[in-house]
Amino acid sequence: MPSSVMPTPEWGGGSQSPAAIIAAGLRKSYGDKTVLDGIDLRIPAGSVFALLGPNGAGKTTAVKILSTLITADAGEAKVAGHDLATDPQAVRAAIGVTGQFSAVDGLITGEENMLLMADLHHLSRREGRRTAAELLERFDLTDAAKKPAATYSGGMKRRLDLAMTLVGNPRIIFLDEPTTGLDPRSRHNMWQIIRELVSDGVTVFLTTQYLEEADQLADRIAVLNDGKIAAEGTADELKRLIPGGHIRLRFTDPAAYQAARHALDEVTPDDEALSLQIPSDGSQRELRSLLDWLDAADIEADELTVHTPDLDDVFFALTSNTNIPTQSKENAR
Structure with a gap:
């Protein structure tokens, strides 16, 4: 990959936690179709990073680039500390990949699939058998080890697929839609x-x-849309990007309801239900502030619920031009 793209400030790590994957300005096109349009990533070691996006957004292309299966048109990346462009073999030695479609050979047994992977990783016969047995037991496949993999259920095949990925003891694993179906x-x-x-x-x-x-x-989620990272953060951070979060107070005492209605700012009242809707991001700070205010005013609500947008709302808002769904999840507190 060309090295003309300047790395992100996090490239060197600095005081942050060690990064397992760092990418800066990754681009990939097929003909006149731009699939990745300059994405930056920094994924800490020992974490789960999820890449979301509609079909065709470029998720699998990103995986293929970072796992050395294809090369980017521009940009830089380091995986497990190794540069993709100059040391792809070291990257391959540090990673495992479980693709969308199972790599399991249905014509041979689960154990034979595992031993085949052990041979590909140049393990000795003894070490290969030990590793295969340990992983088959870990993934609850020991009883089925001698059966043809074609007889396995979908879940068993997926577990075997992941077990095969772990034969080389990778420290970074790419899972491309591992639970589809x-x-x-x-x-x-x-x-x-x-x-x-x-x-x-x-x-x-x-x-x-x-x-x-x-x-x-x-631990962190990025939403990919039109070849770019539309947003990145924790699930809670992404949910707070979407409007519509609120706290709902419901009363059985009309006097308490009226007192709260007139004292609180920016409330949406429902006189019939004796409930108040208060805009909120659902944070602990805002919830504590409201509860403290209710205590100080000697007003007691009979029910308090926190309504927060979910990842469905985030996904639709970031990847389409449709209106953000108004219905949000309720979590009673």
């Missing part, structure tokens, strides 16, 4: 596996179509 139980099982990997210090770069998945797993 799985039933809810298998998806939750995969989530638990990912959490265990991160607890062992592995860095996970995740692309997904499931917003709940990113919300559950990711």
Whole structure:
């Protein structure tokens, strides 16, 4: 990749936590179609980073570039401290990739798939068998190890796929839509596996179509749209970007309701339901301030709920020209 693009200020790390992946100005086009239009990334080691975006947004292209499968047209990147352009072999030695489509060979057994990966990683016969056995047990596949992989369920194939990825003990794993097509139980099982990997210090770069998945797993999330990063942050930070968050107070005592209505600023009253809607970002600070005010005014609400936009709202707002959905999640407090 050309080195003309200046790195981001985080390139050298400085006082920040060590970065597993750093990218600056990555660009990729196919003909006249620009897929990535200068994206910057900094992913701390031992974390889960989720890249969201509609179909065709460039998520898989980003994974392919960072995992050395294709080259970028411009920009710089370091993965596990190694430059993609000058030392791709060192990058490959440090990473594992589980793509959208399973790499499992259905004609051979689960154990044979694992041993094949061990051979590709140049493990000795003894070490390969030990590693295969340990990973098959870790992913609850020991009982099925001698069966052809074609007989496995979707969830079992996905677990075997990830187990094969771990044969080389990578410290950075790219998971490109790892739970697509799985039933809810298998998806939750995969989530638990990912959490265990991160607890062992592995860095996970995740692309997904499931917003709940990113919300559950990711330390940081980036939304990719039209080849650019539309927004990046924690799930809570992204949710606060979207208007519509509020606190709802409901009263059974009409006098308390009227007192709160006239004393609070910027409220939307509902006289029939005896409820007040107060704009809020849902932060702990704002909630504490409201509760302190209610205590000081000796006003008691019978019910308090915090309404916050969810990642669906964020996704729609950042990737389409449609109106932001008005319905938001309610979490009783």
